[in-house]
Amino acid sequence: MCRLAAITSHDYFSPMENILALETMKEGHDGSGLGLTLKDLGGPFEKMKGYPVLSGICSKKGAKMLDDYMEKAGFKLIDIWAPKIKAVKGMLAARDHYFARVYDYPASYKHKPVRERDDLLMNIRIALRKMGESDESIFVFSFYPDVLTLKEVGDPLQVAEFFGLDKDTLKAKVIFAQGRQNTNYAIYLYACHPFFIQGYCSMTNGENTAFVPIREYLTGRHFPGYIGYNSDSEVFTHILHYTSRQLGFPLTYYKDVITPLKESEIEGREDRESLKLIKQSLRPLCIDGPNVVIGFTPDGTCFMVHDAKKLRPGVVGGLKGKYALMSEECGLDSAIPKRDKTQDIFPMKHDMVIIRPKAEEVTVWNQLHN
Amino acid sequence: MEPATQLDYNHQLSLRELPYIIRWRDDRCKRCGSCTAVCPVKAIEPAVKVQRVVQSEGPVPTPTASRKIVHVVEQVTDIERYCTGCGTCTLVCPNEAIEPEYNPQNKFLHFKNRGGEGYKRGGRRNDPSVSTLDRLKFTRISMLTDPALDAGRHEFRVRTLLGRILPADELPLKKVNGNLVVTHENGKFIPPVREIFPIMIGSMSIGALSPPMWEGLAMGVTYLNEVEGLPVVMATGEGGVPPRLLKSKYLKYFILQIASGYFGWDEIIHSIPHMVEDPAAIEIKYGQGAKPGDGGLLMAQKVLKLIASIRGVPQFVDLASPPTHQTKYSIEEAVAKMIQSMSMAWGFRVPVYPKISGTKTARAVLNNLARNPYAAALSIDGEDGGTGAAYNVSLDKMGHPIASNIRECYLDLVKQGKQNELPLIAAGGVGKKGNLAANAAALIMLGASVVSIGKYIMQATANCLGDEFNRCNLCNTGKCPRGITTQDPKLYRRLDSDKVAERVVEVFKSSNVELKKIFAPMGRSTELPIGMSDGLSIDDKAMAERLEISYAC
Ligand code: SF4
Ligand code: SF4
Numbered sequence: 042m043c044r045l046a047a048i049t050s051h052d053y054f055s056p057m058e059n060i061l062a063l064e065t066m067k068e069g070h071d072g073s074g075l076g077l078t079l080k081d082l083g084g085p086f087e088k089m090k091g092y093p094v095l096s097g098i099c100s101k102k103g104a105k106m107l108d109d110y111m112e113k114a115g116f117k118l119i120d121i122w123a124p125k126i127k128a129v130k131g132m133l134a135a136r137d138h139y140f141a142r143v144y145d146y147p148a149s150y151k152h153k154p155v156r157e158r159d160d161l162l163m164n165i166r167i168a169l170r171k172m173g174e175s176d177e178s179i180f181v182f183s184f185y186p187d188v189l190t191l192k193e194v195g196d197p198l199q200v201a202e203f204f205g206l207d208k209d210t211l212k213a214k215v216i217f218a219q220g221r222q223n224t225n226y227a228i229y230l231y232a233c234h235p236f237f238i239q240g241y242c243s244m245t246n247g248e249n250t251a252f253v254p255i256r257e258y259l260t261g262r263h264f265p266g267y268i269g270y271n272s273d274s275e276v277f278t279h280i281l282h283y284t285s286r287q288l289g290f291p292l293t294y295y296k297d298v299i300t301p302l303k304e305s306e307i308e309g310r311e312d313r314e315s316l317k318l319i320k321q322s323l324r325p326l327c328i329d330g331p332n333v334v335i336g337f338t339p340d341g342t343c344f345m346v347h348d349a350k351k352l353r354p355g356v357v358g359g360l361k362g363k364y365a366l367m368s369e370e371c372g373l374d375s376a377i378p379k380r381d382k383t384q385d386i387f388p389m390k391h392d393m394v395i396i397r398p399k400a401e402e403v404t405v406w407n408q409l410h411n
Numbered sequence: 412m413e414p415a416t417q418l419d420y421n422h423q424l425s426l427r428e429l430p431y432i433i434r435w436r437d438d439r440c441k442r443c444g445s446c447t448a449v450c451p452v453k454a455i456e457p458a459v460k461v462q463r464v465v466q467s468e469g470p471v472p473t474p475t476a477s478r479k480i481v482h483v484v485e486q487v488t489d490i491e492r493y494c495t496g497c498g499t500c501t502l503v504c505p506n507e508a509i510e511p512e513y514n515p516q517n518k519f520l521h522f523k524n525r526g527g528e529g530y531k532r533g534g535r536r537n538d539p540s541v542s543t544l545d546r547l548k549f550t551r552i553s554m555l556t557d558p559a560l561d562a563g564r565h566e567f568r569v570r571t572l573l574g575r576i577l578p579a580d581e582l583p584l585k586k587v588n589g590n591l592v593v594t595h596e597n598g599k600f601i602p603p604v605r606e607i608f609p610i611m612i613g614s615m616s617i618g619a620l621s622p623p624m625w626e627g628l629a630m631g632v633t634y635l636n637e638v639e640g641l642p643v644v645m646a647t648g649e650g651g652v653p654p655r656l657l658k659s660k661y662l663k664y665f666i667l668q669i670a671s672g673y674f675g676w677d678e679i680i681h682s683i684p685h686m687v688e689d690p691a692a693i694e695i696k697y698g699q700g701a702k703p704g705d706g707g708l709l710m711a712q713k714v715l716k717l718i719a720s721i722r723g724v725p726q727f728v729d730l731a732s733p734p735t736h737q738t739k740y741s742i743e744e745a746v747a748k749m750i751q752s753m754s755m756a757w758g759f760r761v762p763v764y765p766k767i768s769g770t771k772t773a774r775a776v777l778n779n780l781a782r783n784p785y786a787a788a789l790s791i792d793g794e795d796g797g798t799g800a801a802y803n804v805s806l807d808k809m810g811h812p813i814a815s816n817i818r819e820c821y822l823d824l825v826k827q828g829k830q831n832e833l834p835l836i837a838a839g840g841v842g843k844k845g846n847l848a849a850n851a852a853a854l855i856m857l858g859a860s861v862v863s864i865g866k867y868i869m870q871a872t873a874n875c876l877g878d879e880f881n882r883c884n885l886c887n888t889g890k891c892p893r894g895i896t897t898q899d900p901k902l903y904r905r906l907d908s909d910k911v912a913e914r915v916v917e918v919f920k921s922s923n924v925e926l927k928k929i930f931a932p933m934g935r936s937t938e939l940p941i942g943m944s945d946g947l948s949i950d951d952k953a954m955a956e957r958l959e960i961s962y963a964c
Contacts, residue, residue, distance in 0.1 A: 250553065250934035253945045261828025288579055291589050300937070303568070304606065315584050315591040321572055321604055322579040325831050327938040350560070350936070411590070 043234065043246040044220040045355065046372050047335045049343045049400045051362035053083030056211065059218035060201040062365070062372035066220065074221035075200040076233040077191040078183065078242050079213035081341055081398075085122055086143070086189070092119055093162050095142045096182045096190040097169070098230070103178030104138050107169060114165055115147025124191070125205035132195045132203050139204070141189045159185075159239045163266045170231075180230050183237040189213070192233045214398075215341055219244045232271035236278035239266065240339030243281055245274040246368055247332040247351065251325075252276065258325035259283065277334050280326050285338060292338060293406050294319065296393045299328045300348045302408060310411050335366045341398035349390040357394045357403060358385035364400045424488045430519045430881055431496035431511040433486040439508035442482050446500035446509050451890040454494035455509075458485040484509065490522045497876045497883040499892040513880050520803070530803040533886025533896060535701060535840070535866050536795050537807055539879040543814040543954060545844050547853040550948040550963050553934035562924070562931035569926050570642070571860045571939050573692055574604030574762035575787045576832050602787065603760050605691055608635075608643045609939055610851050610922055612915075613792075613838050613863035614668045614694060614766070616648030618709045618718040618730070619799035619886070621903035624873055624895045624911060631872070631915025633661045643919050644691040646863070649707055649732060651675015651721040657682040662690050668766075669753065670696040671706055672732030674722040680756065689761045692787065693753045697736070697746075698768035700796030700813070700839040702805040707732035710800065712889040715898040742779045750785050762787030769793040769811030769839060777820045781829050788834040790863065791816055795840025797866035799896055800887030813839040814857060818958050821858020821942060830942060834860035842867030843879070847918070848925030857958065858942045869895055872914035873906055 046062040048054065056077050063075075086094070099107055111118070120143040126135045150158055166184040173179020182190035189211075193200045197220045201207060219234040234244035249255070252273035259267040259279050264287065267279050277299070284290045284298050301320040307313050330348030333355045337343045345355050345366045357366045358373050358380050365376040373385065388394050391408040426432050433455055447455050462481050467474045486494055496511040523530040553560075583599040584591045593601075612632065617625045628645060635641040642664075649670035656662060657679060667690045669676055698704065709718070709730040719726040736745070746765060753763040764787040767776055773791055780786035793813025798806065817837045824830040837859035841850045843866075851862040869875035873895045876883040886896035894906035930936060933946050940946060948963035949955050955962035 248553070248934070250551075251938065251940065251943065254940065254942045257825045257942060258828070258831065261825055261830065263828060289586070290591060291586065293589075294591060312590045312592055314593045315582070318577065318582050318584070318593065318601065319579070319591070321576050322582055322831065324572065324576070324938060325941070329935045329937050329940075348937070350565070 043244075043368070044372065045244050045246055045333070045335050045366070045368040046218045046220075046376065047216070047244075047343060047366040048376055049215045049337075049341070049364055049366075049396050049398075051214070051399045051401070053212035053214055054216070054363075056206055056213070056216050056218065057201060058376055059216050060197050060206065062367060062375040063197045063218055063220040065375040066367070066369045066372045074192065074194045074233045075197040076219045076221065076235055076244070078217045078235040078237055079189045079211070079215070080187060080242070080337060081214035082187050082189055083212035083214070084210040085120075086187070089120060089143050090187050092143045092145055093184055093186045094189050095144060095166070095184045096140070096188075098136050098139050098180040098192075099173065100137045100178045103173050106172055107179055110169060110172065111144065111165075115149070116144040116165070119143045119145055122211075124209065127203060127205050129199045129203045132199050135203070139191070139193075163239055167265055167268065185237070185240060188237065188240075188242075190235075190237060192230050194230070215337055215343060217242060217244055217335065217337070229271050231269055234272065234274055236272075236275045238278055238282045239286060241278060241282040241285065241336065243278040243334055243336030245277045245332050245334050247330060249273040249276065249328060249332060251327065251329040254325045255280070255328070262287070277328070277332070278336070281336055281338070284323075292342065292344065292395070293393055293411075296346050296406070296408055298323045298326050299334070300346070300390070300408075301327055306409055309409060312411065333368060343396045345388055345394045346392075347388055347390055351390075354387045354389070356385055356387050357396070358382065359400070359403075361402065362400055364396050364403055366394070366396075424490060424522060426486060426488060427514065427516060428518045428522065429488065429493050430514055430517040431494040432514050433484075433494055433500075434510050434512050435484045436508045437483065439506045440484060441506055441508075443505065445503040445505070447484060449499050449503045449892070451497065451499065451885055451888075451892045452495060453487070453492050455484050455486050455500060458483050490525060493519065493523075495883050495885060496880070497885070497892050499876075519881075523803075531800060531887055532803055532806070532881075532884040533797070533799050533801070534877040534881070534884035535797040535806065535843075535879065537879050537881045538795075542795060542840050542843055543812060543949070544840060544850040544853055545846060546949050546951065546954070547814075548948050548950075548963065549852065549929055549933060549946055550961070551946040552932045560931040560934060560936050562927040565931065565936050567927050567930065567936045569609060569923055569930070569939065570606050571609040571834070571941070572604050573607050573644070573788060573834060573861060575602035575784065576604060576834075577601065578829070578832055600759065600784065602785070603762050605644070605762065606642060607691070607861070608641050608919065608923070609855060609860070609926075610847070610862050610864060610919070611643060611666075611836075612645035612868055613865040614646035614648035614666075614696065615799070615865055616650040616668075616707075616709070617652065617721060618650045618713060618898075619648065619896055621891070621894055621897050621906060622717065623903055623906040623908035624869075627872065627906070627908035627911025628868065628915055629656065629665070630908065630912035632664050634912060634916055635919050636664050639916065639920065641919055641923060646694050649674055649696060650709070650718070651678050653721065654678060654682065658685050658687065660688050662686060663688040665690050666692040666694050668694040668696055670732050671734070671736045672730065674724070674730065674732070677723045678721065683756060689757055692762040692764065693757075694790065695746075695749055695753065695763065695765045697765050698770075698792065699766075699798060700768045700792030700794055700810050701798035702801035703768035703770060703809045704734055705801060705805050706734040708800045708887075710887060710889060713898045718898060742776060746779075747783050747785070750783065754785050764788035764790060764836070766790035766792060766836070768796075769813055769816045771811060773811070773816050773820055774823050777823060777833070781824065781827060781833050786833065788836055788860070789820070790836035790838065791820065792863075793837070793839025795843060796838055797869075810839075813837050813854070815957050817854060817859050818857045822959065824858075825942070830858070836861040836863055838863035838865070842871075848922045848929060851922070852926055852929045853947060855939060855941055856943045856947050858944075860939075860941055868915065868918065871918050872911045
């Protein structure tokens, strides 16, 4: 089962905190990969908040293609950040370029509404992905302001060392990390969590038995970003995006969509009339678990949800100003050791744990009582 | 050699031409005459024979020949009175002295067209081979990478939806204090949807079935809903419903069918103001898998008083429903109008859907319905569906198998992103070999939302004798030896409606358990795994390719 380590904080912190938490949860992942998504970036990115960051990996040939494409699309390169690669024993040979490139929007988009800009960024990311997918010359994981993604195959601690994260000044206020336990699929970078689309991000553990009908439903929305699905967990991110961005549902309805209540339980909710319709209309998006999903939304709100079949829930705990959402308690101990453990939250099947930006406090939303 | 004069100008058939040959045992028979009395087709008769017997008595052999009159039971070779293999004679024989035996070499169809009439019968397609549904296997078992579920312990929701479902982006919702509430401001039509058990009893009319059979089914279904909490629904078939049921609160468990003869609809329409509940749905029958393109026929001998009154016709006349609805001009107009009129009759509170027979053109119908916001579902009845009466040629040779038909329709909906909007109902050959839950689950994973059964329920609840070796299949004659498809009180008193109801309950309860036994190891429990095609495999590459599932051997 994959191990998940998410931290949200009032202040900037280093991704090494997540990675060390993953290290303590090591028993659960087999070192087949590390995925890191950072939001609300600090360090070298602090002064470039409004500019989209393109995160990915490419070969020399890919770099050329990428540059040409971005130039043609009208994006102006402002800055390039690259991890300082260090050869680590036991790791695969480094690929040519790991990068996070900061761009300025094309002139015609500078004053467009956010939604349109987001669509542009996503379409560019997809185009680049398609260009480099067959020969693996380009991998792009995210293209969005204030968000950076790093992924590589290997043991998380080794990958971190490989990226030189232990010595880097890279920091953020929300960081998601996943240590991958490879199950069904071949080790492939695009199958590595966390998944990201237009400001929405999530990572999951547990297998998704309802994957095929969910994938078919999502691709049927004919939304260009609903592609990929190299991992059965990617659908969780897209469901979040679909319900929140496309349908405009408040965040808690994500829980109602993926783990709908029984008819009798719906009767107890004030919004029962709409809930019934939502349950029917989004029936194919019901996950059949067992899964824990940790995600964030564009404003930086983090959450954790489970389905009823998850035998061992994740855990959320911390201090005012810094909270961690982990798949295992030992990960929480590593990330925030000086907390009041009695306040740790192990969400129940009807709970959605929500932490707003700045990590002031944790709220538990209960599906039965809304 | 003796001259075989008996063969000159002899058009008599030999027993070898017939599908069933009676094995009668002289030594066991006590000559009670029960078998000959009970045979629905008079295929056997008592006969008197003269036998030459050579006997010897006394201490030394002194053979003497004598002639003796003996009584035997004999099978006739008249093609009009062929033995159907029903086995009723065996059932009544006190000494196990008589039994029909299937004759695979028979040339029955070569002769069963006397008078220039094609062979008519009831039942389903005579093809005993293993159907596609029975070749499908459930191969995606949750093992170690994720926990399989315990069918006995976990909470399961084996339910489905019948009715048009709005796409999420068309739901009339607005945000109020962080909640979504339904807004009725723009007058958006929210179609009616029923939550039901995914297996339903398909249309069998009250004229085709005997009173105890229909009552038994209806009682069983009502009990399942009221007592067992299993929301099973049943379609009525053409020809109306007993007036008492129309006005009862149990009407909500029944789907009323309107077919091309409109039989019974006068009564139904007049009852609408008195109804205390809406029916579960309205099914508009455009076709039937057993006899595609053919109308219904209730033979005169089955039109007794009760049936005549429910249908609003005189007694003892053939009741033919035309092959198509007379008002049907085109799918865009007439079908849409029909759906709308039926919806309107119940104030748009009842799902209305058409039923067609399996066909290569099903997708065209589907696509049309997908564009019609009032169409509540599409029911497709495959070639293995049953009937009370049809030409053998229609039964055996016409129609489309359900598996690939349902699959291509589902995949078409997937392409349009409408797979959750228009539920597909699959029928035809479900449970043919007794694997009801497995066949139903396979169809669901291919894309069906609901699975409908007919012949299976007759066999399982009332011991219908019919099978794919053309056994019995006398349903069209009014002489059903089990009392299932007859209006003759002497025959239907053989059937106990309470027993039928009890069996209906048993069948659905056990299939509920078996469905869980299939879904649990596949890790599914919360939602019906509609379209979960990665769960299925088949041992034939071409079939796997056609159904877009995996091949496993
Ligand atoms: S098997 Fe049926 S049809 Fe044949 S002789 Fe016996 S009762 Fe008659
Ligand atoms: S037992 Fe009755 S219903 Fe069954 S095949 Fe024979 S005639 Fe038809």
